[in-house]
Amino acid sequence: MLPHHAIHLYGLIRNQWKNPETIKKIQERKLRKLIHYVYENVPYYRNLFDSLKIKPFDIRKKEDLQFLPLTSKRQLQGLPLKDITSNALRLEICKTFYTSGTTGIPMQLYYDPHDVTLMNLSWVRAFLAGGMKPWHKLADFKGMKTLHRKKAWYEYLGLLRRREISAWDAEEKWIEEIRKWKPQVLIGYVRTLRMLAEAVQRSGIKEFKPKIIFHSSAILDEATRRLFSEVFQGKRVDIYGSYEGGCLAWECEICSGYHLCSDMVIVEVLNQGKPVAPGETGEVVITNLQSYAMPFIRYKQEDQVTLSGQEPRCGRGLELLDSIHGRTDDFITLQNGQRISPQPFLYLMEKISGIRQWRAIQEKMNELNVEIEPSELSHESLTLIKESLKGLLGSEMNIHFILVDSIKVDPPSKFRFVSSKINRS
Ligand SMILES: [Zn+2]
Structure with missing residues (x-):
């Protein structure tokens, strides 16, 4: 200077x-x-x-x-x-x-x-x-x-x-x-x-x-x-x-x-x-x-x-x-054009115990993959997540859970809880 x-x-x-x-x-x-x-x-x-x-x-x-x-x-x-x-x-x-x-x-x-x-x-x-x-x-x-x-x-x-x-x-x-x-x-x-x-x-x-x-x-x-x-x-x-x-x-x-x-x-x-x-x-x-x-x-x-x-x-x-x-x-797009911000996902996932890390990716209009790094995740918790997500995104959204040992992102600074591939195409 x-x-x-x-x-x-x-x-x-x-x-x-x-x-x-x-x-x-x-x-x-x-x-x-x-x-x-x-x-x-x-x-x-x-x-x-x-x-x-x-x-x-x-x-x-x-x-x-x-x-x-x-x-x-x-x-x-x-x-x-x-x-x-x-x-x-x-x-x-x-x-x-x-x-x-x-x-x-x-x-x-x-x-x-x-x-x-x-x-x-x-x-x-x-x-x-x-x-x-x-x-x-x-x-x-x-x-x-x-x-x-x-x-x-x-x-x-x-x-x-x-x-x-x-x-x-x-x-x-x-x-x-x-x-x-x-x-x-x-x-x-x-x-x-x-x-x-x-x-x-x-x-x-x-x-x-x-x-x-x-x-x-x-x-x-x-x-x-x-x-x-x-x-x-x-x-x-x-x-x-x-x-x-x-x-x-x-x-x-x-x-x-x-x-x-x-x-x-x-x-x-x-x-x-x-x-x-x-x-x-x-x-x-x-x-x-x-x-x-x-x-x-x-x-x-x-x-x-x-x-x-x-x-x-x-x-x-x-x-x-x-x-x-x-x-x-980072916004999820629904069939009716409505867009959902990542914020409600955070509120929703915070209430679930047994999760070390998670990430949701909208692959297609009605396909959402939820990667989860579990600590002690029960079957009830998974059902609760699914129900809550359906409540947020509507029943036509197909939700798939993928349990992983660790969620890897390179570089680590680029981690996003929620992302969508809809907007990029
Ligand atoms: Zn000011």
């Missing part, structure tokens, strides 16, 4: 306290600049605009974005790199990232170094808002095998010290890292942190008491919630982000919702292409205002969230999400 980085961070921290109208103006100014830029420099968007007879000045605010069609990851992957990246930037100087392969298809992303800096600072703002102090040490559990180990200059001053740990490493390695690094702040997917908590319990470390845990992939079952409060004891803050959009939102304890990073990214919540009303659930579509090298404009994030109907109470002007439900394909 060079002096100008500190200025950017200060600017972002200040933005969150501005009133919604001022934040909207910041958003619109950034949107207009990005739209003009992509029209001039990115063939995919230029062609899109031209084919619809839209000029850059037609897109001036969030509401104008509806004139543009949505873009999916699959669409971008089907196009040559030169069409979806800026002709005005040399890609060699860009930083590259790979999106996680939850859809099974990883994609390489390019970011201009300046955009990367701002996106990182946006994460820092969320961490600070969540209670992290600049002098805290942070252990960041990453879903990738190769890690970033270069320290920034401010880390030598004892500020924002961060150490990446791979979720792919053995748990003994995690424990060793934790013992050496002694972080006050943890960040990672729920599943990874749960495995860490179990490993900490087994190893009998007593002195490890992180102050804050930032977890993403919001769905927390009761057992994990209990385990976290037993082992970590610190405060839990849910954060929501992606490689394509950076930090999208973070949980605010005063507002009991998530503040969107509206000055960095435009988040639209749509149901069948139309914006949902406050309190309603829909799919997330993002426009990353700092994505100049490989722009994401009306990009389908493939997550489901509920918009909040509340005004912020903490004094921040950043709009609120009520809840984050996970990926679109």
Whole structure:
């Protein structure tokens, strides 16, 4: 972080306290600049605009974005790199990232170094808002095998010290890292942190008491919630982000919702292409205002969230999400088109004893496989699960139980309790 980085961070921290109208103006100014830029420099968007007879000045605010069609990851992957990246930037100087392969298809992303800096600072703002102090040490559990180990200059001053740990490493390695690094702040997917908590319990470390845990992939079952409060004891803050959009939102304890990073990214919540009303659930579509090298404009994030109907109470002007439900394909689709969120599955399965781990996968419209790692599962429990699931999903759903010794997922961070293959086809 060079002096100008500190200025950017200060600017972002200040933005969150501005009133919604001022934040909207910041958003619109950034949107207009990005739209003009992509029209001039990115063939995919230029062609899109031209084919619809839209000029850059037609897109001036969030509401104008509806004139543009949505873009999916699959669409971008089907196009040559030169069409979806800026002709005005040399890609060699860009930083590259790979999106996680939850859809099974990883994609390489390019970011201009300046955009990367701002996106990182946006994460820092969320961490600070969540209670992290600049002098805290942070252990960041990453879903990738190769890690970033270069320290920034401010880390030598004892500020924002961060150490990446791979979720792919053995748990003994995690424990060793934790013992050496002694972080006050943890960040990672729920599943990874749960495995860490179990490993900490087994190893009998007593002195490890992180102050804050930032977890993403919001769905927390009761057992994990209990385990976290037993082992970590610190405060839990849910954060929501992606490689394509950076930090999208973070949980605010005063507002009991998530503040969107509206000055960095435009988040639209749509149901069948139309914006949902406050309190309603829909799919997330993002426009990353700092994505100049490989722009994401009306990009389908493939997550489901509920918009909040509340005004912020903490004094921040950043709009609120009520809840984050996970990926679109974590929802089970019924024959009548109704979609069931993973949350009721968690409530339902929590009541059943004798299960160490479980996972439900919708294979076809009327086929649901439930994998179970039993501890002492009785026949009555299985019948109870089946009846409860039929109650939730309807009698036409055929439910198959598969008892396994252990549910394996690679990488471990990608575990999902509920998933559906219907949406992917
Ligand atoms: Zn708040």
